[in-house]
Amino acid sequence: MTNAIEAFELTRNFKDLVAVNGVNFTVGAGEIFGFLGPNGAGKTTTIKILATLLRPTSGRATVSGYDVVRQASNVRRAIGMVFQDQSLDDRLTAEENMLFHCVLYGVPRKDALTRMEELLDLVGLSIRRKDLVKTFSGGMKRRLELCRGLLHRPAVLFLDEPTLGLDPQTRSHIWEYIRTLHRELGTTVFLTTHYMEEAEVCDRIGIIDHGKIIALDSPSGLKRVVGGDVVIVKTSDKEALLAAARERFNLSGQLDDEMVYFETERGESFIPELVKAIPDILEVRLRQPTLEDVFLKLTGRAIRDTGSGKLDAMRIRRTVHQRRRQ
């Protein structure tokens, strides 16, 4: 069986900026594959190239065996897309948006109606089906876009930050449905996300930074990059703590805005020793490594630590705020 997605040296420039820089990966048919990376890493650009909306500057890619440049219409027939930014018509009702989509994808009307029913029910929008989308909250719009993307049962589903700003309950509902689709119809899923728990669901994850894939493995494989436990320490003098830890325990830590991170094989016994040796410690936490730690280890930065992360936080706050008014 051919791979669902193949990318060879995929590159896209915007003037002088290299947004995607020689990316290589394959996604097997029926796989759930995730892209994890900070703002501006090139996730959306990659998805747009794969979905035939942007041409690569160089390199090539196939989706469902079709070339994304030369066989664009075959690719479009095979894929479903949920964009990062809104793409609904808010002067139409929820139902009208869904039926519009079904006509574009040639879904027979009878199937369209039953699937629409099922999907709207799933995301709890059945009672709002006849309402104009402009009266919806941000979270409701997101849920509607997700079910619209599933209406035509694509072989390969692209989800660009699918659950940004949704409450945990809706998120898990949506994941359940995606997994059901995936199990029953063998849908391949390519997604980008900021939520670590969602990345954990993926069969494999590519970590992307500055347009390059810096690691690609299963979630557990990636975590093996981080040696053992993670000990997180809050102190008033981070530099002094780093120096002391290097000297006494031969451990080099990583910094972000607030905390110092150490990796150690034996976290439980390391903590008392550390506290004894260094008096100026305000707070200590111990946990299993997460993908966040993997990112920190590989790049020396926290994934949300990059300037525009604030914008993202704002986006989340806005949708949360809108949902409250609902």
Place this chain on the structure above:
Amino acid sequence: MQAFFATVYIIWLRDVKRFTREGTRVLAMLGQPLLYLLIMGQGLRSAFKMNIPGFDYLSFVYPGVIGMSVLFTAIFSSVSIIWDKQFGFLKEVLVAPVPRAAIAMGKALGGSTTACLQGGILLILAPLAGVSLGLGQIIVLAGLMFIIAFSVASIGTLVAARMETMEGFHLIMNFLTLPMFLLSGAFFPLNTAPAWMQPLMRLDPLFYGVDALRNVIYADSPALSYVVAQTVTVDVLVLLAFSLVMIGLGMMSFSRTE
């Protein structure tokens, strides 16, 4: 091919649905032509008293005002293409497995339909201009309005296909619509215009539109040969040829969008 027609239909349907939900816009856009008809028409009526039997300035301006109304609404409708780009809805269509040329066709047809619905209200108001229309005339006029609207909406679609921002679109459109309106012969006949202006008027598609409407409204009037420049057949052929070129270019433009 089936996908092409299905897409044209659904894009057309969306425009019509949105239009019917905007009652206030319909009324607001009707105000302008009515003002022209009543103020310009009535104001200039006595100045244009000519010794031609069957000629009355108010009924002369009436088809011009219909043409103007169609011009502005059809142009205005293509603004929605820019909105769709900016608010992201266009992406939903661009990523779908449909020929993109269908977007241009659907949009142009949607814009012409809404322009006709709106212009249709002016047909009902014919008595205000001292014009009485038979049912047959109304049907022919509606058909002509559609052809005019389609040619104008095709220009709008072509420009909107190439523009990313509202400002850019409005800049080009203001540059186009005002001369089109003024040169259309809405307020004066071709033969009273100075010689240098006449060829310019003949370059204006709306000139043929207004001429076609006058041909029908003045069909039984002795003043017919004074108010029109050519036969309705010539008018319609010119409009169709013009539309064909514009919509063709518009469809090509959409097919090429990245």
